[in-house]
Amino acid sequence: MxxxxxxxxxxxxxxxxxxxxxxxxxxxxxxxxxxxxxxxxxxxxxxxxxxxxxxxxxxxxxxxxxxxxxxxxxxxxxxxxxxxxxxxxxxxxxxxxxxxxxxxxxxxxxxxxxxxxxxxxxxxxxxxxxxxxxxxxxxxxxxxxxxxxxxxxxxxxxxxxxxxxxxxxxxxxxxxxxxxxxxxxxxxxxxxxxxxxKSADLETANSETEIPVSVFKDKIFWLFLFVCFITAMLFFQLFTTLPLYHNEKFGLTEFQSGLLLSLNGLLIFFLEMPIVSFTQRKNINHLRIILWGTLLMSLSFYVLLINIWAGMLIISILFITFGEMFIFPFSNSFALSRAPKGHEGRYMALFTMSFSLAHIASSKTGLTIIDSFGYQANWFVMGSLGILSVASCIWLQKLVKKE
Known part of the structure; x- marks a missing residue:
């Protein structure tokens, strides 16, 4: 076995x-x-x-x-x-x-x-x-x-x-x-x-898609970047506000916080590749998987509103980890498949820029909300941003289907 x-x-x-x-x-x-x-x-x-x-x-x-x-x-x-x-x-x-x-x-x-x-x-x-x-x-x-x-x-x-x-x-x-x-x-x-x-099959596949030549005219891609930005912003809370919360609310040491982050890393190491292989075998639509991942990422912050039990931290990490596994590999792939011939670099540049911008916005926004209104307000705002991203994902699916 x-x-x-x-x-x-x-x-x-x-x-x-x-x-x-x-x-x-x-x-x-x-x-x-x-x-x-x-x-x-x-x-x-x-x-x-x-x-x-x-x-x-x-x-x-x-x-x-x-x-x-x-x-x-x-x-x-x-x-x-x-x-x-x-x-x-x-x-x-x-x-x-x-x-x-x-x-x-x-x-x-x-x-x-x-x-x-x-x-x-x-x-x-x-x-x-x-x-x-x-x-x-x-x-x-x-x-x-x-x-x-x-x-x-x-x-x-x-x-x-x-x-x-x-x-x-x-x-x-x-x-x-x-x-x-x-x-x-x-x-x-x-x-x-x-x-x-560049591989011939990449050029052939991408040249067949009827997509605007300029990345700035590709409305679907910009909506997709918005989804990427929000989900990355939520994900980066894992390294900015969450370790502070672990210590201030539940008195966790740096080592205990590190163990929670290690749980994230271990689950990704053992489960991400099998999940990707399974979805490819079953031919599941990438945007549908990203949608489920965005929902899980959103729920990871809503569960933190129940702040009477430290076990909720583990449940939150599980939600955010599975959300990450459903979003990031498939968003990389969608961004690359979206690019017309000769524009792969420009598309991947904007894709990676959305993460850089999210990195700046995530810590600044999270820490400002916590400073003014406390941790609970931050979890509610982050969870609600996740729901906005879920709605954008549903709209994105409709636009791609129409195209």
Whole structure:
């Protein structure tokens, strides 16, 4: 029984090309290496003695750089090819990480963070286009899911490694290791993966769809981006307001909060690929799955309104995790399938920008509501935003059907 279950699980990982596995490996190395991120606000506050307001502005510069990088990465991927953008982005951001530790002034850090994130986040849309190029058409959604698993595993390993490095080498060591991981991962990529033009089947499939040539005229895609923005905004509460709530309302330690986040990561690792494989076998419409995921994400905040039992935190994490598994792999795939020939980079740029914008808006909105009206008000607002996203999803399905 156990052997059969294990065999079925392993079967979900068959059929990927060699290039996809190498892309997955470098994504894992790169994400595990981004150990500066969880400690960035701590480093700015405690090591550089900046005020909370100054830290906030540096994080805004960080988010704006991420948005510009996503847009540039997508646009340039269409112009000069995803391969060159990926190599430039990772290699240059690795070098910049070595130097940013020597910047100690507020304005210098604002400019430094903006530049480094502009260069670093050019990688994401280019990587999405590369996945579409190196994977078979029937494996495209599963390839995106495989890379998401690498991202999740990398994020799980990164903070623990980062903590050990800070204890032994200080914050300076963190920047050296992070920069080195970027350069090592892209060297592995250039040695093992050769540049390839966009796959013929992607061009054929996308050229057959009667979609406006300019992404700015594609109304369906903009409505879809709104759904992505709201769901990402809800998801990022997991890393901003929820850990604070765990401690302030129920007295959970950092370790206990970490265990709840680990539950999220473990469920994704074991269940996301089987769920994606099952939906593909049954040929379930992607927008319908995204709709159910959005509803679950919304419910994850409404259950927190019942604040008399700490067990509701586990139920909330389960809802948000299954919502994430239903939304993110299929939204990646929908965005890519929507792009006409030659515009894949632009489409994936706007798609990744919606997440960068959600990252900025999520913490700012959540913390402002909590500061003025308390946690309960924030959970109600987030849950209601989720319901607005569900309604948008239903409208989106109707528009696609009509088209």
């Amino acid at each position: 156990l052997a059969t279950a294990f065999s079925r699980y392993i079967n979900n990982f068959r059929g990927f090309s060699r290039e996809i596995w190498i892309l997955t490996l470098i994504t894992f190395i790169n994400r595990a290496g981004t150990m500066v991120l969880p400690f960035l606000s701590k480093y700015l506050k405690e090591d550089l003695n900046l005020s909370y307001a100054e830290v906030g502005w540096i994080m805004v510069a960080f988010g704006l750089g991420s948005m510009l990088g996503s847009w540039l990465g997508g646009k340039l991927s269409d112009k000069i090819g995803f391969y060159r953008i990926m190599v430039f982005s990772l290699f240059t951001s690795g070098l910049l990480l070595f130097f940013i530790q020597y910047i100690r002034t507020f304005w210098g850090l604002c400019a430094g963070m903006f530049v480094i994130m502009t260069v670093a986040d050019m990688f994401r849309p280019a990587m999405f286009v590369s996945l579409a190029t190196y994977s078979k058409p029937e494996n495209r959604t599963r390839s995106l899911t495989l890379v998401r698993l690498a991202v999740n595993l990398g994020f799980a390993a990164g903070p623990a490694l980062g903590g050990l490095i800070i204890m032994n080498l200080g914050y300076g060591g963190l920047f050296w290791v992070d920069g080195s991981s970027c350069i090592i991962s892209i060297l592995i990529f250039t040695l093992l993966v050769k540049e390839r033009k």
